[in-house]
Amino acid sequence: xxxxxxxxxxxxxxxxxxxxxxxxxxxxxxxxxxxxxxxxxxxxxxxxxxxxxxxxxxxxxxxxxxxxxxxxxxxxxxxxxxxxxxxxxxxxxxxxxxxxxxxxxxxxxxxxxxxxxxxxxxxxxxxxxxxxxxxxxxxxxxxxxxxxxxxxxxxxxxxxxxxxxxxxxxxxxxxxxxxxxxxxxxxxxxxxxxxxxxxxxxxxxxxxxxxxxxxxxxxxxxxxxxxxxxxxxxxxxxxxxxxxxxxxxxxxxxxxxxxxxxxxxxxxxxxxxxxxxxxxxxxxxxxxxxxxxxxxxxxxxxxxxxxxxxxxxxxxxxxxxxxx
Amino acid sequence: xxxxxxxxxxxxxxxxxxxxxxxxxxxxxxxxxxxxxxxxxxxxxxxxxxxxxxxxxxxxxxxxxxxxxxxxxxxxxxxxxxxxxxxxxxxxxxxxxxxxxxxxxxxxxxxxxxxxxxxxxxxxxxxxxxxxxxxxxxxxxxxxxxxxxxxxxxxxxxxxxxxxxxxxxxxxxxxxxxxxxxxxxxxxxxxxxxxxxxxxxxxxxxxxxxxxxxxxxxxxxxxxxxxxxxxxxxxxxxxxxxxxxxxxxxxxxxxxxxxxxxxxxxxxxxxxxxxxxxxxxxxxxxxxxxxxxxxxxxxxxxxxxxxxxxxxxxxxxxxxxxxx
Numbered sequence: 001x002x003x004x005x006x007x008x009x010x011x012x013x014x015x016x017x018x019x020x021x022x023x024x025x026x027x028x029x030x031x032x033x034x035x036x037x038x039x040x041x042x043x044x045x046x047x048x049x050x051x052x053x054x055x056x057x058x059x060x061x062x063x064x065x066x067x068x069x070x071x072x073x074x075x076x077x078x079x080x081x082x083x084x085x086x087x088x089x090x091x092x093x094x095x096x097x098x099x100x101x102x103x104x105x106x107x108x109x110x111x112x113x114x115x116x117x118x119x120x121x122x123x124x125x126x127x128x129x130x131x132x133x134x135x136x137x138x139x140x141x142x143x144x145x146x147x148x149x150x151x152x153x154x155x156x157x158x159x160x161x162x163x164x165x166x167x168x169x170x171x172x173x174x175x176x177x178x179x180x181x182x183x184x185x186x187x188x189x190x191x192x193x194x195x196x197x198x199x200x201x202x203x204x205x206x207x208x209x210x211x212x213x214x215x216x217x218x219x220x221x222x223x224x225x226x227x228x229x230x231x232x233x234x235x236x237x238x239x240x241x242x243x244x245x246x247x248x249x250x251x252x253x254x255x256x257x258x259x260x261x262x263x264x265x266x267x268x269x270x271x272x273x274x275x276x277x278x279x280x281x282x283x284x285x286x287x288x289x290x291x292x293x294x295x296x297x298x299x300x301x302x303x304x305x306x307x308x309x310x311x312x313x314x315x316x317x318x319x320x321x322x323x324x
Numbered sequence: 325x326x327x328x329x330x331x332x333x334x335x336x337x338x339x340x341x342x343x344x345x346x347x348x349x350x351x352x353x354x355x356x357x358x359x360x361x362x363x364x365x366x367x368x369x370x371x372x373x374x375x376x377x378x379x380x381x382x383x384x385x386x387x388x389x390x391x392x393x394x395x396x397x398x399x400x401x402x403x404x405x406x407x408x409x410x411x412x413x414x415x416x417x418x419x420x421x422x423x424x425x426x427x428x429x430x431x432x433x434x435x436x437x438x439x440x441x442x443x444x445x446x447x448x449x450x451x452x453x454x455x456x457x458x459x460x461x462x463x464x465x466x467x468x469x470x471x472x473x474x475x476x477x478x479x480x481x482x483x484x485x486x487x488x489x490x491x492x493x494x495x496x497x498x499x500x501x502x503x504x505x506x507x508x509x510x511x512x513x514x515x516x517x518x519x520x521x522x523x524x525x526x527x528x529x530x531x532x533x534x535x536x537x538x539x540x541x542x543x544x545x546x547x548x549x550x551x552x553x554x555x556x557x558x559x560x561x562x563x564x565x566x567x568x569x570x571x572x573x574x575x576x577x578x579x580x581x582x583x584x585x586x587x588x589x590x591x592x593x594x595x596x597x598x599x600x601x602x603x604x605x606x607x608x609x610x611x612x613x614x615x616x617x618x619x620x621x622x623x624x625x626x627x628x629x630x631x632x633x634x635x636x637x638x639x640x641x642x643x644x645x646x647x648x
Contacts, residue, residue: 078618158585162619165582258489261482294402295486
């Protein structure tokens with residue numbers, strides 16, 4: 001009989017912040033801690049900070065560290081799950097870092113590692129779909145657009161652990177420039193960054209928008225929640241930009257259905273969470289228009305409610321799966 | 325000890341023709357028979373013609389039908405491999421046809437069925453790559469563009485058996501109209517049909533081309549081999565059209581790499597076979613430009629030499645795998 005006080009810690013390692021959260025064995029979130037990543041201080045400092053964040057989270061929740069059965073962690077970039085290594089993480093400036101080994105040394109607990117979008121996908125899969133679908137593609141819309149793939153009930157990460165780069169699928173040859181340097185990536189058309197760019201350029205062209213009242217003249221302070229406020233105020237520019245982004249995301253979703261023919265397309269991430277009412281319906285409508293006949297049979301869409309918690313939840317799921 | 329005269333028959337069922345070919349157990353092609361499909365006469369007539377084509381192929385090769393260990397067949401459309409059913413084949417006008425059962429009744433031999441592009445992929449995988457890669461995406465460029473996916477060493481066909489519709493991945497939102505009714509599909513940009521359309525419209529606009537000397541004024545008679553002749557004659561229009569198509573196919577290939585991160589991308593089909601020298605290098609160069617950093621490690625490209633024989637070869641492989 002397992003101790004009912006056993007728990008897992010899920011860690012979401014991002015380019016700017018570290019989030020750590022203990023979860024009960026039934027995936028109830030027991031609390032959260034947050035630290036800045038400070039990647040510029042180098043890998044050793046970041047590793048220390050991850051360990052500190054995990055300890056703080058356990059301490060804040062009043063838990064006994066001895067009852068922690070495992071720590072799961074989602075890291076950005078290409079991750080070799082089996083070797084416990086971050087192969088390549090441009091956001092952190094890391095290459096071939098044995099994250100699992102280094103963290104286990106610091107934490108004296110079993111650590112399990114995967115790519116951040118894989119981990120988010122796993123979180124939605126277990127927490128919101130009870131691990132039932134055999135195949136699923138997750139689309140996470142935020143600053144960028146990331147993806148995670150579940151096939152035959154297991155995460156699929158490809159020959160070199162870089163599968164699922166759905167944000168860098170070209171859907172508009174010679175389209176707008178993406179952060180990756182190429183043109184026409186889904187991320188350059190449908191991400192929060194893409195929406196903010198289009199708004200800034202429209203404002204530069206003299207278009208009016210309620211956003212200027214909401215955030216003032218410095219549009220670099222824009223957040224997804226401001227777009228929601230503007231939409232609720234009936235702002236036409238924001239409505240148009242949000243619908244355009246939804247159109248492109250819908251086309252990206254259709255491409256994924258035509259290629260993977262999954263049971264579920266999951267829409268997640270901060271943008272979907274903040275703008276669900278305005279975006280999810282048009283995304284699904286556009287996707288259905290562009291899905292090849294036959295591939296839509298049995299297909300379901302799920303707008304995840306996990307939002308920014310998908311990462312910590314999925315990381316706890318990862319720990320629960322692996323520590324078992 | 326198996327009889328060295330044992331053989332398999334591979335059948336390629338297309339919208340216009342049926343090809344059947346006996347293969348030795350070591351995948352040596354022993355001969356070929358061809359019949360028109362005549363899909364307009366209805367499923368029962370087509371089933372009879374497939375059986376006739378198989379019998380003729382065995383007879384022409386002087387083989388003993390009793391030594392046929394199985395018949396493999398690749399059919400266009402969505403195919404349920406396990407149930408042996410064609411779910412949906414618009415080219416043939418078929419829906420929910422129990423092809424395996426019906427053919428076994430006519431042939432008195434075990435019949436195994438899969439989607440035509442899956443079967444072509446299987447043919448390249450076994451015959452040209454000795455079944456070694458763990459993951460592979462096949463791109464078959466002909467009148468249309470079809471795909472086949474091998475993951476973890478097995479064909480992947482999705483929840484509803486329609487995965488791998490790579491020709492209907494949108495890569496140019498609002499691009500040229502595709503045969504499927506949508507705009508900007510890879511097939512509408514990189515297939516033989518797309519190339520011929522671009523040539524016809526350039527000729528209508530008064531551009532000169534050696535093709536008019538090669539085929540005369542009726543460009544509806546164009547074949548891939550004519551493009552090769554024109555290229556060899558230094559034709560600038562054909563050069564441009566072929567390079568444009570290669571560019572789009574390269575972007576499509578990059579999308580597949582970014583999503584599947586496979587060990588191999590296979591380029592196959594009639595167009596690649598006829599125009600390999602002109603197309604394969606630019607396809608790979610463009611793909612490498614658009615592949616997300618990291619995903620190109622370990623990736624290999626293979627230009628299949630099987631050409632139009634990929635279908636019969638793969639169908640024989642299917643029979644050999646399943647009858648074993």
